[in-house]
Amino acid sequence: MADILIVDDSATIRMLLSAELKNAGHNVTVAISGEEALDKLRDLTPQLIITDLNMPGINGLELIEKVRKKEAISLIPILILTTEDNPEKKAQGRAVGATGWIIKPFKRDKLLFAVDRLTA
Numbered sequence: 001m002a003d004i005l006i007v008d009d010s011a012t013i014r015m016l017l018s019a020e021l022k023n024a025g026h027n028v029t030v031a032i033s034g035e036e037a038l039d040k041l042r043d044l045t046p047q048l049i050i051t052d053l054n055m056p057g058i059n060g061l062e063l064i065e066k067v068r069k070k071e072a073i074s075l076i077p078i079l080i081l082t083t084e085d086n087p088e089k090k091a092q093g094r095a096v097g098a099t100g101w102i103i104k105p106f107k108r109d110k111l112l113f114a115v116d117r118l119t120a
Helices: 011-023 034-040 060-068 087-096 108-119
Strands: 003-007 027-031 048-051 078-082 100-103
Touching: 003 011, 003 034, 011 027, 011 108, 027 034, 034 048, 034 060, 048 060, 048 108, 060 078, 060 087, 078 108, 100 108
Parallel strands: 003 027, 003 048, 048 078, 078 100
Antiparallel strands: none
């Protein structure tokens, strides 16, 4: 069982992702924006962050950059969950410190495999 922070501006994605992870036994905290995620990370140290790429305000890449600069949380694995399948975007994700990339709509088994691998 892992503590996971979900960051996505889509209520539907937050609900679906949260339900799948809770059903798999994980503790889930949600944030609707990069700004809210950074606020929650002041008091929370999850074992995994799953973030959308395209969000208003602080987007997923900017969120990852900011997390990687904070020593106390810099090593938390971060998965990007997005509709983007562009190799250039994936390269940008890797460059800022993303641990992995999952395409929406996500497949439950692939998601849970990645979560288990990164939180073991």
